[in-house]
Amino acid sequence: MTDVLLKVENLKKDFGSLQVLKGIDQTIRRGEVVSIIGPSGSGKSTFLRCLNLLETPTEGRIWFAGEEITAPGINIDLHRQKMGMVFQHFNVFPNLTVLQNITLAPTLEKKIPKAEAEKQAMALLETVGLADKRNEYPRRLSGGQKQRLAIVRALAMEPEVMLFDEPTSALDPEMVKGVLRVIRSLADSGMTIVIVTHEMGFCREVSDRVLFMADGVIAEEGTPRQLFENPQHPRTQAFLREVL
């Protein structure tokens, strides 16, 4: 059984007169790690943000776990609870402690008792080496620590897919490794991952499939091997010449 988790059909997105996505068709299977690469302005982040409807598509349909989330009248909050997202600028909640950042959504939306949510949060914090920071406010954390917090905050909702939007682009170089290590172990655990990234080495190692986007379309896709060693599209070739 090919277990399809996300399906995108003819996805288009305009910002005013600017067409950012020009028709994208994609199927992402459960357990797959899919990287999206491409020059800036190619629509990578917009595509990712359309997957949980942080951006409303102008046209096209999206299915998540068999249900069309672009259908009218759907409660998108319920679906978002199963789609974790990690942002370039972390977006941790500065008014809440590390622990509260993690337990907020599970206690409010999944009605998990506070004690249980905290126990689960502590277990997650252990895995990313932040257990001793549980009562700190985010302003006392480094960029790398904030991003690891953001990742476990999303994981606390037990999502079926994790969406990463350039998770290491805003980090100091020495912080990148720690965050990538966390994402890699997630990938190893079988989590479905869609990641927009500029970390080509990482992308090559962990991805099952790489999408190369240019000018609002997926210009080329394939295994990391196909794409990095034998790119077919001239845009892909030009891009890889620039970044590798």
Add this chain to the structure above:
Amino acid sequence: MINDILAILSKYSYVFVEGIKWTIILSVITIFFGTILGTLITFMKMSRNKILNAVTYLYIEIIRGTPILLQMYFFWLWLPKAINVNMSERRSIIVALIVNSSAYIAEIIRAGIQAVDSGQREAAKSLGIRDSYMMRYVILPQAIKNILPAIGNQFIFMLKNTSLASTFFIGELMTSWRTVQTATYKPIPALMIVGLIYLMMTWTLTLLLNRFERRLAESD
């Protein structure tokens, strides 16, 4: 001049005390109800209901675009007729003060909410947190820090704005001045007394607000 001031104080201090009393009453009522009404208007303006949006938009634009004195005259003339109750002038003026301040407060709160980084909203949405919870647990606690300094300023404006009520002889401090200067023919010393009283009141208010802000900063 000092002698004049002392002479006026010894003879007419009861007039100023009465003025202080009414200035404080007007200010407290205006600040309290103006803030409540202003908060309601903010949420009406930010709601998804198009009619509410339009109504509150007009409300805020009209209030901010016309002089407060005109609004006072309007409520003074219109309100007793509109609700067909023989209303004291003081009540009409209080309504005008509340309405006026609510528009400014609404704008301050809205600006404070919108100044919260849009990433915060996106993060809450991405976790599937519904809008009302997002407001309560994520956006408002952060917005309050943007709002407080500006709202403190507004409270001081509101306190000073009560002086305009003297146009209608409502009995607050500027009315006291009018009473005393008519009785003494010494307008300038009387004005200095009133000015000093206003300064003491605004300083006290500033002090209270600063202390409140500090307490809030500590709890973070």
